[in-house]
Amino acid sequence: KAGVTQTPRYLIKTRGQQVTLSCSPISGHRSVSWYQQTPGQGLQFLFEYFSETQRNKGNFPGRFSGRQFSNSRSEMNVSTLELGDSALYLCASTNVGGPRQETQYFGPGTRLLVL
Amino acid sequence: GESVGLHLPTLSVQEGDNSIINCAYSNSASDYFIWYKQESGKGPQFIIDIRSNMDKRQGQRVTVLLNKTVKHLSLQIAATQPGDSAVYFCAEASSGTYKYIFGTGTRLKVLA
Numbered sequence: 001k002a003g004v005t006q007t008p009r010y011l012i013k014t015r016g017q018q019v020t021l022s023c024s025p026i027s028g029h030r031s032v033s034w035y036q037q038t039p040g041q042g043l044q045f046l047f048e049y050f051s052e053t054q055r056n057k058g059n060f061p062g063r064f065s066g067r068q069f070s071n072s073r074s075e076m077n078v079s080t081l082e083l084g085d086s087a088l089y090l091c092a093s094t095n096v097g098g099p100r101q102e103t104q105y106f107g108p109g110t111r112l113l114v115l
Numbered sequence: 116g117e118s119v120g121l122h123l124p125t126l127s128v129q130e131g132d133n134s135i136i137n138c139a140y141s142n143s144a145s146d147y148f149i150w151y152k153q154e155s156g157k158g159p160q161f162i163i164d165i166r167s168n169m170d171k172r173q174g175q176r177v178t179v180l181l182n183k184t185v186k187h188l189s190l191q192i193a194a195t196q197p198g199d200s201a202v203y204f205c206a207e208a209s210s211g212t213y214k215y216i217f218g219t220g221t222r223l224k225v226l227a
Contacts, residue, residue, distance in 0.1 A: 004158075031213055039122075043159075043204065043217035056214045090158050094213060102147050102208065104215060106158035 001027055004093050004107030012113045018079040021110045025072050025093030032074040033104055034066060037088040046089075049074055050096060078112075086114045123202060125222040134192040138205030138218045143186065145207035149215070150179060150190045154201045162190070162203075192223075200225045 005024045013019050025032050034046040045058040049068035066076040072093075078085055088111050092104035128134045140148065146167035151159035165172045165179045165188075172179050178191040188205050202222050206215040 033213055033215070035215075035217075042219050043206075043215075045214050045216070048213045050213075056212055058214070092158075096213075100164075102210065102213070103149065103161060103164060104213070105161060106151075108156075108158045 004091055004105055006089075006091050006107040006110050008110060009108065010111045010113075012115060013081050014115050015081055015083060017081050018077060019081060019112060020075055020077045021089055021091075021112075023074045023076075023091030023093075023107060025074070025091075026095070026105055028098070029093035029095045029105075030072050031094040031096045032068055032072065033092045033094070034074070034076050035090040035092065036060070037090055037109070038086075043090070046076065081114045083114050086112060088112075123220050123222045125224060127224045127226055128195050129226050130195060130197060132195055134190075134195045134199070134223060136190045136192075136203050136221045136223065138188040138190075138221075140186050140188055140205065140207040140218070141216060142207060142209070144209050145216070146210050147208045148179070148181060148188050149206045149208075150177075150188075151204045151206065152199075152201045153204060153220075159204060195223075195225050197225045197227065199223060 007022045031050045033048040037043045048056040052068045063079045068074045088109040090109045092106045149164040150162040153159045163174045163179050176193045180189045202220045204220045205218040208215050
């Protein structure tokens, strides 16, 4: 099976712009989680989606949002970008209801640089 | 490559030796624990997991130990190889939440 894929892999934006990142989970996985990784804060949970519904949310401002489509693909959006949003954004998928139903498998991430 | 963390604790081991990476977790309610390996420029890769009803679990060359009394998790890597060089993260979760809390990470350097 193909792993979790994320597009784009690299992105450069300027302050005030918005950005949309995409994630395709492992085939058959219906839960998608998003994390932000920075050198200073480490890996921090953003939100988790299952069957197009956000089930859990981390402590990030409302500028960070996401959604999930009926095919389980997910997008996250960051509006009004700030310099501090520069990070590696990681997506993970989980095979809820199947074997290893709580294990999250990560994609390669999208590296976002805000100038 | 890209730096995962600028001030991560580093463990340096000789090739062929055993490595032990430690992690303190924060939430007494956590009942699922996972170790990930992250190489430069890549996403975290699943290594091994353990549930709170177990104290020890073994995989191929890796063993995870869980001490719930002191909220401590460790990852043992046998016969460490150059390919094991990476940053290792522990993560904790409560069943059904799908919200992982990650540790700060440990950089493992394997010396030839």
